[in-house]
Amino acid sequence: MRKYIFPAIFTAIAAMTQLAAAQTKGSNGGPVVKSQGHPIEFVRKGLDILFYVGDDDGSPLSTKDMRGRATIQEGGKTVTVPLAPASPNMMTGKLLAEPSPKAIVVFSGSLHGHSLTARYAGE
Numbered sequence: 001m002r003k004y005i006f007p008a009i010f011t012a013i014a015a016m017t018q019l020a021a022a023q024t025k026g027s028n029g030g031p032v033v034k035s036q037g038h039p040i041e042f043v044r045k046g047l048d049i050l051f052y053v054g055d056d057d058g059s060p061l062s063t064k065d066m067r068g069r070a071t072i073q074e075g076g077k078t079v080t081v082p083l084a085p086a087s088p089n090m091m092t093g094k095l096l097a098e099p100s101p102k103a104i105v106v107f108s109g110s111l112h113g114h115s116l117t118a119r120y121a122g123e
Helices: 002-022
Strands: 031-035 038-045 048-053 067-074 077-086 090-094 104-111 114-120
Touching: 031 114, 038 104, 038 114, 048 067, 048 077, 048 104, 067 090
Parallel strands: none
Antiparallel strands: 031 038, 038 048, 048 090, 067 077, 067 104, 077 090, 104 114
């Protein structure tokens, strides 16, 4: 039995380490998650949510033709917020209510057939 428990514990610790490493702080103060090599930084300012999208080389990616949405999961409820492009490399949306720090936010965006998804775990 022990030989099965230790690999499971090791796998769980490795997964938590990867999640912590995946969410670093960006230049705008928000957590950054990479999706297919693209850094996406999530910033919340009051009821406004901002996603700064970077190209795979780290430079800002134009979001002019991007489509996207944010899905917020909290307390068993799910809310979808449409996102609109903003110059030069942002996708923005407006929340109806302040989420708690424990809320999970998922960014979904597409540009020229290229899909990006980033998950931001609450505290």
